Amino acid sequence: MRRSRLTALVVAAAFTVVAAVAAPLPARTSEAQMVGVTITPKDLPASGEWQFEVTMNTHVTPLEDDLAASAMLVDGQGxxxxxxxxxxxxxxxxxxxxxxxxxxxxPRRAAIELRSQRRGEATPRSFKWTLPAQ
Structure with missing residues (x-):
């Protein structure tokens, strides 16, 4: 009985550690000039693509942004x-x-920032995350 309880505790602790490491980074949102932008990191592997889901919404004018040209990642060293x-x-x-x-x-940094410069906005929108240690 004691051994099975200990095994259950070890499995539960291991699951908790894995869940904490695998926890997704939160979405970040910016609202300005009647345009909402939400960016959610989806996958940041050691090798392979880093992917950020982007959602934009407005009810004013069509969204004409060239996102590949207007966005950039910035590491902790600039x-x-x-x-x-x-x-x-x-x-x-x-x-x-x-x-x-x-x-x-x-090498992987402790923090990253995604900046997006929309036409007509004086400063880029900034979305920041602290990355978990690997």
């Missing part, structure tokens, strides 16, 4: 990284959704 690709809705609608893909930042 280095910038251009996206590899935008995979999602094209320009012209009031609602857009897709994924911005980046090459992984190596």
């Amino acid at each position: 280095r910038t990284y251009a996206p590899l690709a935008w995979r999602g809705d094209g320009p012209g609608a009031h609602h857009r959704k897709g994924v911005l893909a980046f090459a992984p930042i190596t």
Whole structure:
């Protein structure tokens, strides 16, 4: 009886550690000039693409942003990284959704920022995350 209880505790602790490591990074949202932008990190592997889901919404004018040209990742030391690709809705609608893909930042940094400069806005929108240690 004692051994099975100990085994159950060890399994539960291991599951808790794995769940904490695998916990997704939170979505970040910016609302300005009647346009909402939400960015959610989806996958940040050590090798392979880093993927960020982007959702844009407005009811004012069509969203014409060239997201591959207007976004960048910034590491904790101020280095910038251009996206590899935008995979999602094209320009012209009031609602857009897709994924911005980046090459992984190596060595991995403790924090990252995704900046997006929208036409007509004086400063880029900033979305920041602290990355879990690996």
